[in-house]
Amino acid sequence: MHDAPGSAATGAPTAAPEAADPADVAFAAELAGGAGELLLQIRAELGFGDARALKSAGDLRANDFLLGRVAAERPGDAVLSEEGKGEAGRVGTERLDADRVWIIDPLDGTREYSEEGRDDWAVHVALWQRGLGLTAAAVALPAQGVTLRTDRVYPVPAERPAKPRIAVSRTRPPAEAVAAEAALGAELVPMGSAGAKVMAVVAGTVDAYVHAGGQFEWDSAAPVAVALASGWHATRIDGAPLRYNESDPYLPDLLVCRPDLAEPLLAAVNGH
Ligand SMILES: Nc1ncnc2c1ncn2[C@@H]1O[C@H](COP(=O)(O)O)[C@@H](OP(=O)(O)O)[C@H]1O
Numbered sequence: 001m002h003d004a005p006g007s008a009a010t011g012a013p014t015a016a017p018e019a020a021d022p023a024d025v026a027f028a029a030e031l032a033g034g035a036g037e038l039l040l041q042i043r044a045e046l047g048f049g050d051a052r053a054l055k056s057a058g059d060l061r062a063n064d065f066l067l068g069r070v071a072a073e074r075p076g077d078a079v080l081s082e083e084g085k086g087e088a089g090r091v092g093t094e095r096l097d098a099d100r101v102w103i104i105d106p107l108d109g110t111r112e113y114s115e116e117g118r119d120d121w122a123v124h125v126a127l128w129q130r131g132l133g134l135t136a137a138a139v140a141l142p143a144q145g146v147t148l149r150t151d152r153v154y155p156v157p158a159e160r161p162a163k164p165r166i167a168v169s170r171t172r173p174p175a176e177a178v179a180a181e182a183a184l185g186a187e188l189v190p191m192g193s194a195g196a197k198v199m200a201v202v203a204g205t206v207d208a209y210v211h212a213g214g215q216f217e218w219d220s221a222a223p224v225a226v227a228l229a230s231g232w233h234a235t236r237i238d239g240a241p242l243r244y245n246e247s248d249p250y251l252p253d254l255l256v257c258r259p260d261l262a263e264p265l266l267a268a269v270n271g272h
């Protein structure tokens with residue numbers, strides 16, 4: 001199974017690369033990178049003594065920064081973010097009728113952000129367009145000093161590893177990944193943040209990311225768009241396409257991997 005960047009017609013959640021406006025990708029990267037700088041500053045200002053205060057300041061200030069920039073520079077667009085998802089208006093229910101929706105996670109891997117020395121946390125900014133799906137996105141990994149984006153290619157390495165490394169949640173590794181570990185002789189690699197895990201796949205640090213048991217659209221939209229744009233596989237763990245800007249943003253499971261690992265991994269996680 002291979003998920004080349006497709007279109008709504010092929011069931012893939014991303015549009016063909018030529019459907020993206022380069023200005024939107026640049027804007028996504030500037031926003032993710034800018035929020036990342038801010039999050040690094042907040043870490044430096046507050047320190048690690050009060051984890052709860054650090055998490056909450058990071059989340060709120062990054063979210064305010066991102067929503068402020070979208071409102072100022074893309075005033076006609078709607079937003080789906082962890083904050084304000086239930087409200088009416090632009091940052092709320094208006095997104096269901098909108099043609100352009102920014103799907104934002106201001107701080108993914110909040111737990112890891114509050115732990116000194118950890119770099120597995122991220123900022124996600126993705127653009128969804130009606131009839132096209134995800135067209136532009138960026139994922140910043142501020143503590144790793146990189147921002148990955150849909151207009152760059154992160155090539156799939158030529159060789160498939162004999163013992164695949166599968167990234168899983170540090171705190172909630174799913175039974176499906178443990179099943180794949182046994183079936184494929186894989187190695188599980190615990191890591192925080194959905195964005196950091198997907199970016200570890202496209203960087204070749206691991207070969208797959210298996211998640212199940214709960215997540216929301218903002219946790220995966222930007223990382224999945226970046227992965228699909230470079231020809232990696234990204235679907236639900238039953239192989240179905242990931243769909244974004246749905247009325248219920250709950251999107252509980254995810255499989256991202258090199259295309260030639262998709263079939264064996266899907267079989268393993270589904271117990272075939
Ligand atoms: N069972 C679950 N229910 C809801 N969200 C979950 C979840 N498991 C993981 N997530 C979310 O997915 C992101 C990555 O999690 P993990 O590091 O455990 O893999 C985190 O996002 P946030 O940090 O933005 O809250 C986390 O909250």
Ligand SMILES: [Mg+2]
Pocket residue numbers: 105107108109194218219
């Ligand atoms: Mg998140």
